[in-house]
Amino acid sequence: MDKYSEFYNLLDEKTRLFKDIPKEKNIRVISHLDSDGICAASIITKALIRENRPHSVSIVSQLKENIIQELSNEKYDVFIFTDLGSGQIELIDKYLKDKTIFILDHHEINDAIIDNEKIHHINPHLFKINGSKEISGSGVVYLFAEKINDENKDLSHIPIIGAIGDNQENEGFEFLNNQILSTAIANKKINVEKGLKFFGLETKPLYKVLSNCTEPVIPGISGDDQKTIDFLESIDISPFIGNKARKFFNLTADEKEKLISALIIKRNNEENPEDILGNLYLIEGESDGMPTKDAREFSTLLNACGRLNRSSLGIGACLNNHNMKKKAIESLKDYKREIMNSINWYDRNKKDTDKIITGDNYIILKPKDQILETLIGTLTSIVSRNKKITPNTFIMSLAELEDGNMKVSIRIANCDNDTIDVNGIVKEITDFLGGESGGHKMAAGAIIDPELEDDFIAKAINIFETKYPKEIIINEIDD
Ligand SMILES: [Mn+2]
The missing domain is CATH 3.90.1640.30 (inorganic pyrophosphatase (n-terminal core))
Incomplete structure (x- = not known):
């Protein structure tokens, strides 16, 4: 068998x-x-x-x-x-x-x-x-x-929304x-279409979706709103009607096709120019332009509900409770605000050495109870993607949880060195000091006794400086 x-x-x-x-x-x-x-x-x-x-x-x-x-x-x-x-x-x-x-x-x-x-x-x-x-x-x-x-x-x-949330979709699914x-x-719950696999296609302005997209990259467009608008105009697709930005689903079938061909042409020097196309998993019965239409966006919506401690709204949205679905969608605004709060906390306190410790190859954030506890990992990830930070800098956050424990999150900024293993680092420290740890090479975390905070930081800095000194890491990149 x-x-x-x-x-x-x-x-x-x-x-x-x-x-x-x-x-x-x-x-x-x-x-x-x-x-x-x-x-x-x-x-x-x-x-x-x-x-x-x-x-x-x-x-x-x-x-x-x-x-x-x-x-x-x-x-x-x-x-x-x-x-x-x-x-x-x-x-x-x-x-x-x-x-x-x-x-x-x-x-x-x-x-x-x-x-x-x-x-x-x-x-x-x-x-x-x-x-x-x-x-x-x-x-x-x-x-x-x-x-x-x-x-x-x-x-x-x-479960398709759930599997996408757990990153199990990669040009299709396994068995x-x-x-x-x-x-x-077969039960007419999902429709799979080939299309642009950019995030936010259902809900965000088209020019924003294109300029925000860095994975895969669109040369001359990624990261630049104005150039994206110029590009759309150059292929006769109006990015706006009046002063209202158009979304992808507002385009006519012809415009959609024209856009896809133009994007592929723009990418003709990339390894796989057609990499912008992928499977879209569209939920039957949901309206165009709603975050519940595309399974990827639905998954983000559920994640937002969870992080805001409003999981019941997420459950209601899955079970098609009209009122709860509406409230879940409204929660996306709060989620964005909470993320902005946490980014602002970081920007505000960069120079405050009690809150943010900066070393040669590490940045340690100590937000205490200043940001939503479910967003500690999210903030650490956002900081780690900041292009101004030297590649392979360790980003570590330690924050207080409501239950009295302390949560540690660790990431690697702009990582391009696969010999670094933050899960190994966290495990080494918790094996020594106590606490529970888990994760993988690129992202890991721990729950520790808050009394261990200083010891944890000292031990972590010691590992960052001795095991991964800056010179070695940079030399390895140059190879
Ligand atoms: Mn899971």
Whole structure:
């Protein structure tokens, strides 16, 4: 039997066990804060409503030990963890003994593999299926929901939004995501079109979409509004009607074609001039020009709701609750404002050495409680993309969390050196000082005791200066 059949068999077996749970049992759902996690929560919510099963949902940014401990005090017998849990299965086993647990996740399994009559663990990694590329958390939940009730096929577009949120789309999807996509297309939930793959095509002015686009680059246009406007006029496409900027969907079919050809010609010295074209995943039934039309923008919308602690609006938007969808879309403004606040904090405090420490090859931000805690990683990433910062400078932020812990985020500015591994750095420090860490080579983070702040910074600076001295890094680039 191949790995996929084994995975589907496990889903069959676990849904049968799930259906045996008495209908009156109140179910506790815990999901992850990002867009995939919100998609996962939406699918399970709708599936439970369809089964007439009472439930309550919470969204968390990390499933930390204290959260699991608190859950053990709640009067629920059945817990469903979605898009998280596989890395905390030992803690779940420890605190939620005697409870019935379903873990529907796609993250790496760090701890021991536990699967017994109480803990039902569903994760593609159990069958050597790559959960970081082949299926998202919401995808796992969707397959589970589809087996509970065939009607849940009307949710099949949601795991596509989740998978895009988790960066699983790359000129199409891999096998399991593709199976789900086929269901979504067959059920008229998604329409896949080839088109310009620029972000914001549905909602942003066309000239802005083009000038903002640096990946892929459009020579002579990227980064320059005026040149973009001139370019559009030169091919007889008016960027404005009156003083209102046009959006891509406002163009006629002829204009769209003309634009695409002109962009490809502009890119004729690039490696793949046609790289501007890709799959667009358009949600059926959504209006043109709305952030809920294009699955990529929908995913950003959900992420914004999560970061603003308004996940319920994201769930409402996924489940097509008109009012909540409207509020979710309105939240994008607040999200932009919060991001601007955090960028302004950085600009304002560049010279304040209590708040921002600048060294030869590092910049350390200490916003304390001055920016929204869910945006610490986002701010660190934004600073790391600032072209004025020397490539391969470490950007590290330490900020206070509402729960009293301290969050550390670390990135590499304009990184062009793949020997740098920030996950390794963070792990080395937390192994030494204590705390939980995680991430990958280019982006990592930790949760530490705030009392460790100074020690953490000292140790980090020591590693930046001794392991990655500026001369070595720059010499490596020149090679
Ligand atoms: Mn996920």
